[in-house]
Amino acid sequence: MFPFSLLISLWRSILSLIGAGESGSSARDNGRNVKWLDGLRGIASFLVILTHLARAWDYNLFSAGPAEGTPRILQRPVLRIPWQGRIGVTIFAFLTGYVCALKPLRLSGSGNYNASFTSIAKSAFRRPPRLILPATIALACAWTVAQFGAFKVATRSDVEWFRAASVKVDPSWLKEISRLFFTILSTWTNGRNDYDDHQWALLPLLKASMLVYVLLVATMYVKYPYRLAVYSGMILYFHQNNAANTETFGQQACYGMLLSDIASNHPEQSYLSSRRWLRRALCATAIFFGLWAASYPEHDPERCGWSNILLEGSKYMFPPGVNLGKRFTALGVDLIILGIFLSPTIKNILSNRFFLWFGRNSFAVYLTHGTLLKTVLTWMVYGNITGEPWVVTKNDKGEDVFPYFPRGSLGLESLAFESDSEKTQLPR
Known part of the structure; x- marks a missing residue:
């Protein structure tokens, strides 16, 4: 009976997706449907896992294609987006701006300014513990398993990224306890985390939320059209700023505030x-160009015509000295989310129970996936749990030769890196 009931449940879910037509959706969606945000958050966390799998065992996917020959199917535009990364953390930053601004903007829009200020004060006070406490618990779990040698296989694997990102435990417990304390401190000071380097994004996300609260207070009594002008000015400010990750966090937080304010007041949505047909045309156009921009490869964009067009266009779109991959990802995410924002049908699809389940568990997935990737999954791929035997030998020049573990029989042994310089790329 279990397989039959599972098939029935799956069939009902498919019918609910097909039935989410625009005829009923437009009437129900007045710009205040926020369930789609959880669905989008769940997709973002899933994409983070996919990109780390590719970074570990198929780094060639980060290139536009081979120097000679035809690109693989997963290196094609759009199909490459889940594997090459960057998009997940960018979506998290947008959601931070949208969600943090939603309730205060609705309260101020109804004229209840005191309640809006109270909401901002409470949210700003609660935000750090909501991020720091779960992250610290996940860090403590990673530290605990590290003491029992759980990362040893990863540090001795044939993946350079694993060896660089996996902690090497000190034999002294006293030093390890001290190291845990300073790792907690550095995670929220400079983003460095020896035991779980994927927590680097939490500090910028916390700063982005505080930026949102400051902007809300500063613009509380500003009229709606001028608030939109302030958000747009902040987006342009971060766009022209060539500092690292400004497009990933600050710009996305302000963009989230912009759409959140439009959703709360929604005269533009009523017009569309x-x-x-105008709304559908704008939605399709935004998603098309967004997917194209988000497909920009991390390496060798000049090898393919579609990515070379983006590379040449970047000279006129972005300031010099920036990370073009992250810049195009930010642009692509903004356009894709605009298309979702304009489409009640897509919102209803993202509000499905399947996506909502992923959204509710997204933060836990983000905090634990790195540890599981470098322990359980690594053990399965390499067929080794203890990290032994491990005997370092010398070559004719007297240099150490490390017997890095080869991959098992999962087909991953054929996925080679193109160059040593690419293997050292870390997930930033």
Whole structure:
């Protein structure tokens, strides 16, 4: 009976997706449907896992294609987006701006300014513990398993990224306890985490939320059109700033505030809802160009015509000295989310129970996936749990020769890196 009931449940879910037509959606969606945000958050966390799998065992996917020959199917535009990364953390930053601004903007829009200020004060006070406490618990778990040698296989594997990102435990417990304390401190000071380097994004996300609260207070009594102008000015400010990760966090937080304010006041949405074909055209155009921009490869964009067009266009779009991969990802995410924002149908699909389940567990997945990737999954791939035997020998020049563990029989042994310089790339 279990397989039959599972099939029935799956069939009902498919019918609910198909039935989420625009005829009923437009009437129900007045810009205040926020369930789609959880669905989008769940997709983002899933994409983070996919990109780390590719970074570990198939780094060639980060290139536009081989120097000679035809690109693989997963190196094609759009299909490469889940594997090459960057997009997940960018979506998290957008959601931070949207969600943090939503309730205060609705309260101020109804004229209840005191309640809006109270909401900002409470949210700003609660935000750090909501991020720091779960992250610290996940860090403590990673530290605990590290003491029992759980990362030893990863540090001795044939993946350079694993060896660079996996902690090497000190034999002294006293030093390890001290190291845990200073790792907690450095995680929220400079983003460095020896036991779980994926927590680097939490500090910028916390700063982005505080930026949102400051902007909300500063613009509380500003009229709606001028608030939109302030958000747009902040987006342009971060766009022209060539400092690292400004496009990933600050710009996305302000963009989230912009759409959140439009959703709360929604005169623009009312205008577009009465012009269905215009809304559909804008939605399709935004998603098309967003997917194209988000497909920009991390390496060798000049090898393919579609990515070379983006490379040449970047000279006129972005300031010099920036990370073009992250810049195009930010642009792509903004356009894709604009398309979702304009489409009640896509919102209803993202509000499905399947996506909501992923959204509710997204933060836990983000905090634990790195540890599981470098322990359980690594043990399965390499067929080794203890990290032994491990005997370092010398070559004719007297240099150490490390017997890095080869991959098992999962087909991953054929996925080679293109160059040693690419193997050292860390997930930033």
